[in-house]
Amino acid sequence: MKPAAALIALLLIAGAQAQSLYREDSWRPLTADNKAFRPGDVLTVQVLENSSAVTSADTGTRRTNKLQAELAHGSRSVGQTSLAVGGDFDGGGRTQRTSRLLTTVSVRVQEVLPGGQLRIAGAQSLTVNEELQTVTLEGLVRPADISDGNVVLSTRIADARITYLGEGDVAERNRRPWWRKVLDVVGF
DSSP states (O other): OHHHHHHHHHHHHHHHHHOSSSTTOOOOOOTTOOOOSSOOEEEEEEEEEEEEEEEEEEEEEEEEEEEEEEEEETTTTEEEEEEEEEEEEEEEEEEEEEEEEEEEHHHHHHHEEEOOEEEEEEEEEEEEEEEEEEEEEEEEOGGGSSOSSSSGGGGOEEEEEEEEEEEEEHHHHHHHHHHHHHHHHOOO
C-alpha cells in the first residue's frame, strides 16, 4: 500500500470515530441568561394564589288551590263538598370560602412543546410539628414569562394544577367522620 493511500485510509478511519465538542442540545451563548429552556432544567415558581367565593340562594314559593262543588235540588242544598290544597316553601342557603397560598416551589422542565412552551412539574414537601405539607404543581410556561432570575409567577402558568395537601392530626380533625356523612345522606 502506498504511503499516501495509507494516510488517506487512516484519516477516514479516524474521522469516522471523531466526536465534536459542540452539542447542539445543550449549547448556550456566553451572553445568554440563566433561564430554564430544556428538559431537566430547574425553574423556581412563586405561588401567589388567592381565591374567594360567596354563593347565596333564597327561594320562596306559595301555592293555593281550591275546588268546591255543591249539589242542589230546587232551592234546597242536597250535598256540598270542597277540596283545598295549599303550600308554602321558604328555603335559603349561603356558602362562603376563602383560601390563600403563598410559597415558592422549584420544578423541572419536563418537555419543550413545539410552540416553545415548557411543560413543568414538581413537588415540595415540608414537615412542621409532625404535619406533612405537600405542594405539587404542574402546567405550561412561556419562556418570555420567566424572569432573569429564573423565576415565574404561578399566575403566569397556563393549565396550572396546584395542589396543597396536609397530613397529620390537624388535617385529620378537619375531615368529616364517616358516620356524619351517613347521617347527612339519611337527612339527620
